[in-house]
Amino acid sequence: MSVLKEFHKATIELIQILQQPQTERDQKILQVEALLDRREALMKEIVPPFTPEEAELGKQIVTMNERLEQLITAEKVSIQKDIKELHVKKVSNTKYVNPYQNLSTDGMFYDKRK
Numbered sequence: 001m002s003v004l005k006e007f008h009k010a011t012i013e014l015i016q017i018l019q020q021p022q023t024e025r026d027q028k029i030l031q032v033e034a035l036l037d038r039r040e041a042l043m044k045e046i047v048p049p050f051t052p053e054e055a056e057l058g059k060q061i062v063t064m065n066e067r068l069e070q071l072i073t074a075e076k077v078s079i080q081k082d083i084k085e086l087h088v089k090k091v092s093n094t095k096y097v098n099p100y101q102n103l104s105t106d107g108m109f110y111d112k113r114k
Contacts, residue, residue, distance in 0.1 A: 004054045004061075007042040010035055011064050018071035025079075032072075 014035045017028060050058065094101070 002054065003042055003045045004050070004057050007039060007046065008057055008061055008064075010039045010042065011061055011068060014039070015064060015068055015071060018068070018075060032075075 014032065017031050017035070020028070
């Protein structure tokens with residue numbers, strides 16, 4: 001199998017993994033990283049000249065890469081959103097447990113006399 005066909009197959013697998021509904025995220029990330037590493041290694045082996053069939057395959061890969069970038073960006077945004085939500089929950093939980101922890105008394109007069 002030519003290198004370009006293997007690259008095409010790896011790209012298809014990557015798109016399929018990213019299009020799956022929310023499965024186990026850690027496993028999904030590991031699969032994506034492995035396929036990206038494999039594609040990177042294959043990309044270094046792709047050298048011209050290309051046959052007309054390989055040129056057509058290359059055009060398909062370019063359009064698939066655009067879709068792949070969209071999916072990866074969407075996954076990244078989802079992860080960032082979850083991290084932000086987790087941070088907000090952590091802060092609100094801390095405020096609930098100890099509401100007087102971060103009170104600022106700067107610029108306020110406090111009279112101790114009764």
